[in-house]
Amino acid sequence: MSTIFASGRICPLDKNNVDTDQIIPKQFLTSIERHGFADALFFDWRYLADGRPNPDFVLNQPRHQGCSMLLSRRNFGCGSSREHAPWAIKQYGFGVIIAESFADIFASNSLNNGILLIRLDADAIETLFQHSRKPELVWSIDLEQQLLCCEDGVRFSFDIDADAKQRLLLGLDFIGCSEQLTPQIDLYEQNRSQQLPWL
Amino acid sequence: MGLTLYQKIYQSHLVAPLNAGTDLLYIDRHFIHEVTSPQAFAGLRQAKRAVRKPELTLAVMDHNVSTQRRTLDAAGETSRIQLEALAHNCDEQGITLLDLTHPDQGIVHVVGPELGYTLPGMTIVCGDSHTSTHGAFGALAFGIGTSEVEHVLATQTLPQQPAKTLKIQLDGPLAPWVSAKDIALAVIGQLGTAGGTGYVAEFCGSAIEAMSMEGRMTLCNMSIELGAKAGLIAPDDTTFAYLQDKPNAPKGEQWQQAVAYWRTLHSDQDAVFDREIQINTDSIKPQISWGTTPEQVIAIDQPVPAPDSFADSAKQEAAQRAQNYMGLQPGQQLGGTAVDVVFIGSCTNSRLEDLRAAAAMIKGRKVAAGVRALVVPGSGRVKRQAEAEGLAQQFIAAGFEWREPGCSMCLGMNDDRLLAGQRCAATSNRNFEGRQGRGGRTHLVSPAMAAAAAIAGHFVDISRGDC
Numbered sequence A: 001m002s003t004i005f006a007s008g009r010i011c012p013l014d015k016n017n018v019d020t021d022q023i024i025p026k027q028f029l030t031s032i033e034r035h036g037f038a039d040a041l042f043f044d045w046r047y048l049a050d051g052r053p054n055p056d057f058v059l060n061q062p063r064h065q066g067c068s069m070l071l072s073r074r075n076f077g078c079g080s081s082r083e084h085a086p087w088a089i090k091q092y093g094f095g096v097i098i099a100e101s102f103a104d105i106f107a108s109n110s111l112n113n114g115i116l117l118i119r120l121d122a123d124a125i126e127t128l129f130q131h132s133r134k135p136e137l138v139w140s141i142d143l144e145q146q147l148l149c150c151e152d153g154v155r156f157s158f159d160i161d162a163d164a165k166q167r168l169l170l171g172l173d174f175i176g177c178s179e180q181l182t183p184q185i186d187l188y189e190q191n192r193s194q195q196l197p198w199l
Numbered sequence B: 001m002g003l004t005l006y007q008k009i010y011q012s013h014l015v016a017p018l019n020a021g022t023d024l025l026y027i028d029r030h031f032i033h034e035v036t037s038p039q040a041f042a043g044l045r046q047a048k049r050a051v052r053k054p055e056l057t058l059a060v061m062d063h064n065v066s067t068q069r070r071t072l073d074a075a076g077e078t079s080r081i082q083l084e085a086l087a088h089n090c091d092e093q094g095i096t097l098l099d100l101t102h103p104d105q106g107i108v109h110v111v112g113p114e115l116g117y118t119l120p121g122m123t124i125v126c127g128d129s130h131t132s133t134h135g136a137f138g139a140l141a142f143g144i145g146t147s148e149v150e151h152v153l154a155t156q157t158l159p160q161q162p163a164k165t166l167k168i169q170l171d172g173p174l175a176p177w178v179s180a181k182d183i184a185l186a187v188i189g190q191l192g193t194a195g196g197t198g199y200v201a202e203f204c205g206s207a208i209e210a211m212s213m214e215g216r217m218t219l220c221n222m223s224i225e226l227g228a229k230a231g232l233i234a235p236d237d238t239t240f241a242y243l244q245d246k247p248n249a250p251k252g253e254q255w256q257q258a259v260a261y262w263r264t265l266h267s268d269q270d271a272v273f274d275r276e277i278q279i280n281t282d283s284i285k286p287q288i289s290w291g292t293t294p295e296q297v298i299a300i301d302q303p304v305p306a307p308d309s310f311a312d313s314a315k316q317e318a319a320q321r322a323q324n325y326m327g328l329q330p331g332q333q334l335g336g337t338a339v340d341v342v343f344i345g346s347c348t349n350s351r352l353e354d355l356r357a358a359a360a361m362i363k364g365r366k367v368a369a370g371v372r373a374l375v376v377p378g379s380g381r382v383k384r385q386a387e388a389e390g391l392a393q394q395f396i397a398a399g400f401e402w403r404e405p406g407c408s409m410c411l412g413m414n415d416d417r418l419l420a421g422q423r424c425a426a427t428s429n430r431n432f433e434g435r436q437g438r439g440g441r442t443h444l445v446s447p448a449m450a451a452a453a454a455i456a457g458h459f460v461d462i463s464r465g466d467c
């Protein structure tokens, strides 16, 4: 079965090592809510010191408005474990991030928020950056078949971990899934307190 | 085939296999702080879930507390709301909290080990990437996001997949004035900030065997800056000696039992790692970062590299951008470059040994005119001991500000921040753009290098004794 998991336009953020301090700076971490982070996304790049939008930053350019996929390069999401980073990305409107590689904690945080991370090799990423000169092109993602397809016919297949794929497709309640194993957790705790009584 | 230390800990925490290569792992210890936990508690409340094992969680106020005054509102209204939310959540769920009035309050990764909450062989998580610090004790410790914090609170477990294993063997003596921080920076400089992505890194070798627990914590702390999921060091007599008198460490017969078990926690002789690296430590010099990622680092006697000296175009571009941001020129020597602010603190370098190394550079001199220098001890215990040893008095006499424990200028969530353009010698772990304040320029260094810069007013090569 093939279904479209997501479709939309791609916004190119041509940088390596985009860290979570850049994705959302610390002053926005004092909230106790899960919402309200869209305007904080890439804050220091997006706004000038006087608060006006920085016209040079890609998110502010008229031709890149309304994109739902973000394109970057190597080691996206490195640094702090703040889940505010994927919250801000998702709330801004990106449901998919395409990059050469992602930092580990960022990857699990994204999965927990239903964001699809697509890893492609450097050549494919380069091709996508070339393509982004035509920002009007619409891309669609068939997650079942693991395909990223452009309306102009270009397509890339991508690898994804089987567990992540299933979770994204089914939109599972992760805590609920683990809770179903409560008897095993109970048993584990009993054994452990016998074997390692100091814990 | 034998097992690596990581594999031993992973297997001993297996509750049940889930699907598709994912396992449910038991979590022995959960640390929480005010910034990444409120939404997790809100999630629990919304789903009407309770905390499964409140006694396995320890909460600390650290990230956005004021390090000048011990009141909840001292770092502003939004901080107060977050700190009060933590207090309320802990109270409601029966979780132990080290709040601002507690004598042992401090940075979560400093407090956990010194109170004996961190023990070998444990799985430890916290909504904080520098949870890797606790790997110094041979615990599998890693940072998680807020959804995972909620998952652990509810189930005391986490779905995980086996990571790849990386062995980093560090052999040789350390030159005088070279610390674990310099080793960490040199390793990151060599492997890059994504060099460890997907791996758990185990540090071993003669340099590790000779290293104190505090040094090992500094090194494991920065393994996240290598991109590694966790850093690990096999527990040994140094570990046991550190833990023996800690309040929450096992006592009496249980201590004997625990140590016997802990001695089995090492990679087997015939264990196979996915990747192995060997580095000689005797040639490592005091390190200093010049850029905006921890991999952009040099020895203090090296010039700032020219962007075109990097092989790949992405690194060239990154170097160019970083040098613009940092206000540096290729070929410039950082020794002699003036600093505005010196920050000695953070979960990387705010322990007693770090403060001793910093104080040793003062030698009765004063902080240079125009330099603002802060010492922020990592915990109440570190602070009291530093005061008892006379270190605090030396800092104060020299003109350093002597603060209360907290994260402080490591990430500038409280009122300690760099102003745009200010250059800072920092003992923390991240020199990302704006990390210490928008437009601030961070150079990562060891405590001795930071203190020497405070006195001289500029960076100095402490290995040459020009300080």
Ligand code: SF4
Pocket (backbone or CB within 6 Å): B062, B063, B107, B108, B109, B128, B130, B346, B347, B348, B406, B407, B410, B411, B428, B429
């Ligand atoms: S000291 Fe810095 S790195 Fe460490 S936990 Fe606090 S903010 Fe994070």
